Amino acid sequence: MSDRRNHQPGFATRAIHHGYDPATAQGALTPPIYMTSTYAFGSTEEGAALFRGEREGYIYGRTKNPTQALLETRLADLEGAEAGLALASGMAAISATLQTLCQTGDRIVADRILYGNTFALLSKGLSRFGITTEFVDFTDTAAVAAALSTPAKLVYFETPANPNLRVIDIARISTLARAAGALTVVDNTFATPVLQRPIALGADLVVHSATKYLGGHGDLLAGAVVGPAALVAEIRGHGLRFLTGATISPLTAFLILRGLKTLELRLAQHVRSATAVAQLLQDHPAVARLYYPGLPSHPQHAVAARQMSGGGGLVAFELKGGFEAGVGFMDRVTLAHRAVSLGDAETLVQHPASMTHAAYGADERARHGIPDGLVRLSIGLETTEDILDDIVAALGGH
Known part of the structure; x- marks a missing residue:
């Protein structure tokens, strides 16, 4: 040693x-x-x-x-x-x-x-x-x-x-x-x-x-x-x-x-589950675009790989149906909680256009890359399979 x-x-x-x-x-x-x-x-x-x-x-x-x-x-x-x-x-x-x-x-x-x-x-x-x-x-x-x-x-x-x-x-x-x-x-x-x-x-x-x-x-x-x-x-x-x-x-x-x-231990589990969620969403037919720095599909993945040691515990994705699809997804989750904030033990889901980024006007959101169908998930510490099941069901079981 x-x-x-x-x-x-x-x-x-x-x-x-x-x-x-x-x-x-x-x-x-x-x-x-x-x-x-x-x-x-x-x-x-x-x-x-x-x-x-x-x-x-x-x-x-x-x-x-x-x-x-x-x-x-x-x-x-x-x-x-x-x-x-x-x-x-x-x-x-x-x-x-x-x-x-x-x-x-x-x-x-x-x-x-x-x-x-x-x-x-x-x-x-x-x-x-x-x-x-x-x-x-x-x-x-x-x-x-x-x-x-x-x-x-x-x-x-x-x-x-x-x-x-x-x-x-x-x-x-x-x-x-x-x-x-x-x-x-x-x-x-x-x-x-x-x-x-x-x-x-x-x-x-x-x-x-x-x-x-x-x-x-x-x-x-x-x-x-x-x-x-x-x-x-x-x-x-x-x-x-x-x-x-x-x-x-x-x-x-x-x-x-x-x-x-417990920060290091918690982040490891957040990242494990978030990666699984991102992998599920990246090819899902209801998803127009996925944003997760830990996957090669992310536009700045090369930068993330240089300066981060993991993709993080958040996953963002744009649904094809726009504002109504984002709201519908949020209303159908049962394990995740509809709430702002992030980093909790509980999985949280929020709709930026109507919640955290309402301070941006509609034109500002469009100009700044925050589409109306964007959903942000803060992946919690629940069993990974349970989180995945909740997301699949909220997407309509496709």
């Missing part, structure tokens, strides 16, 4: 152990939950030093809590980043990051396929404060390079993207952004650090909706951003402390820490 003592521990080992020693908490195997809003100082000078930033410690629960700090340390380690910040939701992480880094007159270049609320933030929210966004097809690197010929503060994209699972070349886009003097922000919610690590591919910051796979059980709301320590400290000091005040609760931080312990 090889000597691994000088090797970095594996992903699951770090997800379970990193950043915590039971000896620091009276031997408690599970890290304690610090349910406190404020912290006492040993002396006036100690408190003053904390406020001046000359000493590490805790002042007030809005910006930092020991349970939160452990989660942030662990998430940063798993993503290969210097530091992390946990917040109350994925949108809190995104808005705190963008509001901290951008100001009036700044410009963002973003991929045209985004989660509906992220699209609304960029197209309608930040524009109220004089921050403009140009939406570009990030699978077309020439178009991205052209957009970056005009100064931009940052580029923003998801990969795989919500809801049609387009895959963006993180290394290529990050190189273009860096050459143009822009920061690269990547939403890694769908892949998680189990399957993809954007920092290693050149991204500056990574954001997550921890509500999804990181928590994994559909029982919490949370978000996170990881990246260079200086940038993360700025987002904590501005984006969290007074721009949003979107503080994560200690109990929620604890639940995500618990979820991380």
Whole structure:
């Protein structure tokens, strides 16, 4: 057996152990939950030093809590980043990051396929404060390079993207952004650090909706951003402390820490079942088009194979009957639940045109590759054969 003592521990080992020693908490195997809003100082000078930033410690629960700090340390380690910040939701992480880094007159270049609320933030929210966004097809690197010929503060994209699972070349886009003097922000919610690590591919910051796979059980709301320590400290000091005040609760931080312990195991099963579902759907007569990065039929499969270690737990497909077919499929499933979100133990099905991407107008959806017949499945942890049976029955038994 090889000597691994000088090797970095594996992903699951770090997800379970990193950043915590039971000896620091009276031997408690599970890290304690610090349910406190404020912290006492040993002396006036100690408190003053904390406020001046000359000493590490805790002042007030809005910006930092020991349970939160452990989660942030662990998430940063798993993503290969210097530091992390946990917040109350994925949108809190995104808005705190963008509001901290951008100001009036700044410009963002973003991929045209985004989660509906992220699209609304960029197209309608930040524009109220004089921050403009140009939406570009990030699978077309020439178009991205052209957009970056005009100064931009940052580029923003998801990969795989919500809801049609387009895959963006993180290394290529990050190189273009860096050459143009822009920061690269990547939403890694769908892949998680189990399957993809954007920092290693050149991204500056990574954001997550921890509500999804990181928590994994559909029982919490949370978000996170990881990246260079200086940038993360700025987002904590501005984006969290007074721009949003979107503080994560200690109990929620604890639940995500618990979820991380099984993340690698859960993703393996999500991917196994999602691959089986995708293989079923790719030749089904009712399906016009399938989107699953793990299959060669995906338009960006070659990029996915380079930067991801699996196809992920989501499958998107377009039904030939359009809007009515999508709604009909959703109404016929019996095992899967009609619900937004993803990454839960339960299989979830949603119709982007009427649900998560209703913020896009009909013309915008058509222009951005979100057809009315598109259905998105978040494949859960049920027995694979049961998931397949449910889908076949909902498709009409063809």
